Amino acid sequence: MVNGRRWRRTDPSLPAGMVERLKSHLGRGRSGVGTAKRRGDDSAVAASRKRVGLAKHGLGERGPRWWEESEAARLERARQALEELDGLDGAAPEGA
Incomplete structure (x- = not known):
């Protein structure tokens, strides 16, 4: 809680x-937003923001409240996010 407001944290x-893999994608996305903004590349900003959003959903920091979901649903949400994020890189999904 910060100033009476609940802030999300990683599931x-x-x-x-x-978590490590999702945070790696999150960091790359955030870095990409800054780089793309400095270049003035709006499509790259959008792509990087998509990566940030997917990573945050996978971590449980956005989307459904993880504390109200079953553990199996939370794990599946994270797996789906990683699959999509790895697909953005053209990488084969790793086991987690």
Whole structure:
């Protein structure tokens, strides 16, 4: 809670390796937003923001409230986000 407002945090039930991969995508997305803004490349800004949004959904920081979902649903949400994020890179999904 900050000033009476609840702030989202990463879902604590997610495996550490999965969180690490999602946070890597989140960091790359945030970095990409800044780089694309400096270049004035609106399409790259949008693509980078998509990566940020997917990573945050996977981590449980956006979307449905993870504390109201079953652990299986939360894990599936994170897996789907990673699959889509890895697809953005053309990478084969790794086990997590």
